[in-house]
Amino acid sequence: MNSGDRTLNVALTIMAMLILGTAQAQTLPLYDDYKHMGPATCASSVCHGQVTPDETANVWLNEYRIWSRDDYHSRAFSVLRSDESMAMAEKLGLGNPTTEKVCLDCHTDNVPVERRGEKFQISDGVGCEACHGGAEKWIESHAEEGATREDNLARGMYPTDQPEARARLCLSCHVGTQDRFADHDIMAAGHPRMSFELETFTVNQPAHYEVDEGYIERKGNIRSVNMWSTGMVKKAKRQLELIQSERFTGHGIFPELAFFDCHACHHPMDDQRMQPTSITGHLPPGMVRLDDSSFQMLLAITSVVDSNGAEQLQRQVRALHTATTRSTDQVRSRAASLESTLDDMVRSVGGHDFSNADMQAIRATLLERASRGEYHDFTSAEQAFLAVETLSIELDDYHQLTDPLDAWFDTLADEHQFSPGRFASVANQVGRNVQ
Ligand code: HEC
Ligand code: HEC
Ligand code: HEC
Ligand code: HEC
Structure with missing residues (x-):
């Protein structure tokens, strides 16, 4: 094979990776290569911080308001300040839960310091970029005339519209991964039991978008x-x-419960419910x-x-x-x-x-x-x-x-x-x- 073929091969492989990458294993926002600018960056009144849905734009532009007022994700960090969280941390022998990695990894956008932009605040909770990916490279371009979904994805936006990618994203906090996990110790210290179902949780998250004709044209319609x-x-x-x-x-003699x-x-023991x-x-x-x-x-x-x-x-x-x-x-x-x-x-x-x-x-x-x-x-x-x-x-x-x-x-x-x-x-x- 000559070097020209090799270049072509590499190019083809990269193309295949890009195509597959968008459908399959896109890096989760927590581990992407981009600075996370913080929800405040998205929230200006000409961007996603409007008060009511904008009839003229292809997205609502009041997403920030919906998220900050109605979406549990915006208070995911502040629950770590609650008495309940403090009590959990104490039982677990942890310090303040608002600074413990094990809690922060699921309760906010816990990217390392070098990937935090100017307006990034750890106390913002599960913000826009914890789901949509670090905006460093697309913050400007995605709002320009003619920006396409493909441009955005290539610049690091996460494909939240795709079922497999969305599942991976939500599951990373709502079930866990090898790196982020709420084990029985955490449960027994008082953490709520995790229950998750992708479609129901998608519906239960207050919608900040509408799957209308324009959306379907851009992203397709997933039933x-x-x-x-x-x-x-x-x-x-x-x-x-x-x-x-x-x-x-x-740990100890039992596997992870x-x-x-x-x-x-x-x-209770007198409730003999075991049934084949x-x-x-x-x-x-x-x-x-x-x-x-x-x-x-x-x-x-x-x-x-x-x-x-x-x-x-x-x-x-x-x-x-x-x-x-x-x-x-x-x-x-x-x-x-x-x-x-x-x-x-x-x-x-x-x-x-x-x-x-x-x-x-x-x-x-x-x-x-x-x-x-x-x-x-x-x-x-x-x-x-x-x-x-x-x-x-x-x-x-x-x-x-x-x-x-x-x-x-x-x-x-x-x-x-x-x-x-x-x-x-x-x-x-x-x-x-x-x-
Ligand atoms: C694997 C991810 C994960 C880890 C680790 C984790 N949590 Fe959570 N936590 C969640 C999710 C997801 C929910 C929401 C569960 C639901 O309602 O389905 C939640 C819910 C909670 C709630 C209840 C919130 C409410 O609105 O009532 C508290 C309190 C809490 N977590 C505290 C903590 C503390 C403190 C730690 C660290 C010791 C911690 N969590 C670690 C994912 C996690
Ligand atoms: C918990 C995850 C999550 C958070 C947090 C979140 N989003 Fe979303 N967002 C989604 C999902 C899922 C969709 C629907 C799928 C899609 O179109 O990508 C969506 C859709 C959108 C859309 C519509 C895109 C379109 O093509 O019509 C915009 C705009 C948007 N989000 C902006 C924001 C902004 C701004 C914030 C923060 C204020 C935010 N999102 C926070 C998950 C999230
Ligand atoms: C970075 C971690 C993280 C990601 C990613 C994430 N969530 Fe959450 N989610 C949480 C935490 C933590 C809570 C609990 C917040 C609270 O109650 O204060 C929560 C709460 C929720 C709730 C409210 C649960 C209830 O008991 O009513 C819904 C619904 C939800 N998430 C849906 C989703 C969906 C859908 C996705 C994927 C598009 C997603 N989440 C992605 C961490 C995450
Ligand atoms: C193999 C049996 C077993 C399984 C499975 C199990 N637990 Fe436990 N759990 C225990 C035992 C034993 C204790 C300690 C009870 C005690 O100290 O009195 C405990 C303690 C707890 C406590 C604290 C109760 C207290 O009195 O302080 C909570 C909450 C809890 N578990 C939640 C869960 C959740 C949520 C799950 C599923 C994800 C789960 N457990 C699965 C055996 C189990």
Whole structure:
């Protein structure tokens, strides 16, 4: 090969990396190469700091106001000043939580000092650039006439519109990574249990944008069913990755408890709720079960859109549970093989073109399994509810189901009083309403 070919090859590789990079592994904002300028930089009154949506621009331009007034992310740092956080830090033997890396990594845009611009303030919490990427190289250009999405991405904007990239971003704080993680010590010191579902959390974050015609033209239209299914594959994958990492080792004689179903341990002894399900039925009574809620959802999806995949998934999830009766090494090796199965599902499940019939069948499967008691672990029950809700919104019959869904939601309102039997029987009523 002559040097010209080599140059061409390098150029092609870089191009391929750029194309793939935008679709796949874009560096998370916390680790990007750019200065983070701080929300104040975005907030001027001619930029994103307007009071009401601007009718003439292609984005609202009141994003800062929405974020600072209504979005929990803008107060993520200030909660570290609360008595609750101080008490947690004390129990954990930490100093002030507003200066502890373990808290800051998820509760603000904790980039190193050399990547902080002039107006950057650590106390701003999870600001614009914690999601959209450091603005150093695009702060000027993205507002110029003719700026395209591609220009912006090439200058370091993070592709928050893409399901896989969005999942990776939100999961990095809402489930954790090898570097940022809320373990059982943190939970036991008083941190709220983490629960996450990509589509629901996308909807619950007060919208500072609208998916209208102009948006779709610029960025395409990702259906909520795909946001949900992609989020589920990515969340399951993240759990498996972490199980294979040092994070699973925990300390003392137990593995890290945060990977297990919290309520498997945390419920009164006279409440004998243990019930065999199709994936844990072979375990002896009293086993502490891994949190398998994401897999439960993937099993329901694949049973409709990929029945071979569903069988393999079911076998592998059962094997993962079995491994917990043996050794940490076996859990890790089962997690590794399950993870490679999920690699294929990013496309086949996350990117599936769901028809209405598919979505109806998945919803029916979820409700049927829920009424059989398959989701007697709280985390699975919670995910099943969110899934049925998301599917009903997408199927556009949600308004006919609000009463039964409200009744079903009530059975989840207090996780400490959760009754699997009641959840199952109300699921049965919801099921009768959708047929
Ligand atoms: C892996 C990321 C992560 C780490 C590490 C983490 N948190 Fe959190 N924290 C979150 C997320 C995400 C939420 C919101 C959970 C939800 O509502 O779903 C949260 C919620 C909280 C809340 C409740 C906030 C409210 O509005 O009621 C407090 C308090 C809190 N965290 C304090 C801390 C402290 C103190 C530390 C350090 C010891 C810490 N967190 C470490 C991600 C993290
Ligand atoms: C927790 C993550 C998060 C934070 C914090 C956040 N955003 Fe966003 N933002 C998103 C997501 C997700 C979208 C929708 C997907 C997309 O269009 O990229 C979005 C969309 C937008 C859009 C619409 C883009 C378009 O093409 O129509 C603008 C403008 C925007 N954000 C600006 C801001 C500003 C300014 C701030 C801070 C004041 C901010 N965002 C804070 C996640 C976030
Ligand atoms: C840098 C870490 C970080 C990232 C990235 C992040 N979040 Fe958060 N998020 C938090 C923290 C911390 C809280 C809790 C804030 C509080 O309650 O004070 C939170 C709270 C929320 C809440 C409110 C939760 C509740 O209990 O009502 C929603 C919804 C949410 N995030 C959605 C998202 C979505 C969607 C994404 C991805 C587009 C995302 N977050 C990305 C850290 C993050
Ligand atoms: C293997 C069993 C087990 C699992 C699984 C487990 N925990 Fe715990 N947890 C314990 C034990 C044991 C304690 C210590 C109780 C005590 O000190 O009285 C504890 C303590 C706690 C406490 C403090 C209670 C207190 O009285 O101070 C909280 C909160 C907590 N866990 C939350 C969670 C969450 C959230 C999860 C899931 C992410 C979880 N736990 C998973 C066994 C477990």
